[in-house]
Amino acid sequence: MTPRGPGTREEAFSTSGQSGEPIVWFRTEEQLRVEADLLARTLIGQVDRVVSYAPTTHLYGRLLGDVLPTSLRVPVQHVWDSPTTVPDLASGDRVLLVCLPSTWLMLRSLAERAANLATVTAVHSTGPTTPAMHQLLSRVEGSGFRAVEILGSTETGGVAHRTLLPRPQGRPLWTLFDDVDLVADPEAGPDAGSPADPTGAAERPLCVRSPRIARRADMERPPDRITLDDLVRPVGERRFELLGRATRMIKINGRRVRLEDVESAVRERFPHVDLVCVPRQDEVRAEHYELFYAAEAGTVTVQDIHALVAAAFPGVPVPRRVQRVGTIPRSATGKVRVDRLLAAAHGRSGSGAEAVGHVS
Amino acid sequence: MNQTTDTVTDTEIADRVRSALSKVLGEQVAALDPEQNLAQTFGDRYDSLAAMECVVQVEGEFGIEVDFVAHDVRHWFSSLALITAFVRDQLEDQALLRGKG
Numbered sequence: 258m259t260p261r262g263p264g265t266r267e268e269a270f271s272t273s274g275q276s277g278e279p280i281v282w283f284r285t286e287e288q289l290r291v292e293a294d295l296l297a298r299t300l301i302g303q304v305d306r307v308v309s310y311a312p313t314t315h316l317y318g319r320l321l322g323d324v325l326p327t328s329l330r331v332p333v334q335h336v337w338d339s340p341t342t343v344p345d346l347a348s349g350d351r352v353l354l355v356c357l358p359s360t361w362l363m364l365r366s367l368a369e370r371a372a373n374l375a376t377v378t379a380v381h382s383t384g385p386t387t388p389a390m391h392q393l394l395s396r397v398e399g400s401g402f403r404a405v406e407i408l409g410s411t412e413t414g415g416v417a418h419r420t421l422l423p424r425p426q427g428r429p430l431w432t433l434f435d436d437v438d439l440v441a442d443p444e445a446g447p448d449a450g451s452p453a454d455p456t457g458a459a460e461r462p463l464c465v466r467s468p469r470i471a472r473r474a475d476m477e478r479p480p481d482r483i484t485l486d487d488l489v490r491p492v493g494e495r496r497f498e499l500l501g502r503a504t505r506m507i508k509i510n511g512r513r514v515r516l517e518d519v520e521s522a523v524r525e526r527f528p529h530v531d532l533v534c535v536p537r538q539d540e541v542r543a544e545h546y547e548l549f550y551a552a553e554a555g556t557v558t559v560q561d562i563h564a565l566v567a568a569a570f571p572g573v574p575v576p577r578r579v580q581r582v583g584t585i586p587r588s589a590t591g592k593v594r595v596d597r598l599l600a601a602a603h604g605r606s607g608s609g610a611e612a613v614g615h616v617s
Numbered sequence: 618m619n620q621t622t623d624t625v626t627d628t629e630i631a632d633r634v635r636s637a638l639s640k641v642l643g644e645q646v647a648a649l650d651p652e653q654n655l656a657q658t659f660g661d662r663y664d665s666l667a668a669m670e671c672v673v674q675v676e677g678e679f680g681i682e683v684d685f686v687a688h689d690v691r692h693w694f695s696s697l698a699l700i701t702a703f704v705r706d707q708l709e710d711q712a713l714l715r716g717k718g
């Protein structure tokens with residue numbers, strides 16, 4: 258906690274910048290308290306205890322694992338360093354589970370015991386939902402188990418929320434938190450996505466204004482608005498559809514990885530190597546990536562790539578898989594043909610599998 | 618000894634476990650001693666989340682579902698030999714249930 262002027266204390270949270278270096282964002286005690294109260298009021302209600310799988314070094318874990326329980330005066334069990342620890346839900350207490358994408362695989366095992374479960378509110382954030390989450394929700398339908406999802410970032414705090422359903426129809430809409438407004442992205446053109454946009458339904462970057470935006474370390478005060486990496490389509494005044502990412506950024510365990518940065522780092526060290534990073538769904542971490550490269554046998558090994566990425570981006574997960582291939586398939590316009598690449602890499606017939614060379 | 622579970626032999630289970638784990642831990646798995654401790658061998662690369670990824674791969678390979686309440690996953694997923702024994706037990710249970718059904 259850092260004092261900043263009379264009566265203002267701030268807490269630091271980090272994100273990774275364009276080239277992997279940390280960017281520090283400061284949040285006041287008041288912002289943290291206001292957000293915890295907002296989450297309790299909007300999503301959680303009264304609980305008797307909290308079990309948190311989210312590290313408190315990140316905003317999400319700090320808010321729901323520390324600030325909110327303190328505000329509600331309820332005990333917390335921190336298990337973020339032990340993701341396979343099964344929570345005790347059989348006591349009849351009202352329990353808040355603070356989940357990461359990986360948590361749902363373990364929670365799925367509780368489904369058979371759903372009849373005896375306490376009243377549980379599970380909060381999901383930091384990444385897309387996983388198949389295990391949908392399995393669990395299907396199995397506990399009708400019990401006292403409910404799940405909600407928060408969309409947010411270190412810079413903005415919580416932006417929007419939605420209830421997680423076992424069998425969602427289409428893309429369930431997100432609802433903005435009370436103190437957040439969807440605003441025009443100043444870099445997206447004068448009228449793009451502004452409230453004056455006559456269609457009101459144009460695809461646009463997720464740009465928000467709120468009193469909970471953090472102050473970047475090099476700024477005197479928090480910015481008026483922040484544009485995130487997400488693309489949305491507004492639906493009415495306070496809701497939107499999340500369409501996907503506007504960039505090639507992915508989040509693994511809450512850590513941001515910009516795939517183009519990883520590619521640049523490898524190219525810089527090995528200029529003769531052609532490569533591509535491919536984002537992949539992951540059943541445990543929700544998102545991950547694989548790296549495919551084309552190089553002459555014996556010149557660059559899988560271990561070389563692993564070591565380079567680990568050294569260039571400390572603390573950032575290395576690719577889930579690194580594989581040398583004969584060529585990186587491209588279209589006539591030079592775009593990587595990910596479909597052909599993955600088909601070849603996974604050895605499916607008729608897809609140029611012979612072009613893939615595993616590195617021993 | 619090469620016990621059988623329904624029609625699946627221990628050797629086949631062990632081979633398929635290696636194949637499943639190699640998707641998470643790479644080709645180094647192919648040459649691993651079955652008794653070798655995975656956390657000691659792979660260090661940070663075999664953290665809790667990597668172990669859970671191995672659980673997912675093994676579940677997919679054998680059509681089983683690991684029960685985190687009933688089983689100490691950290692113990693059973695600490696070596697190839699233990700994973701193989703775990704899978705064999707699960708397949709035996711499945712076969713038993715099918716027989717009863």
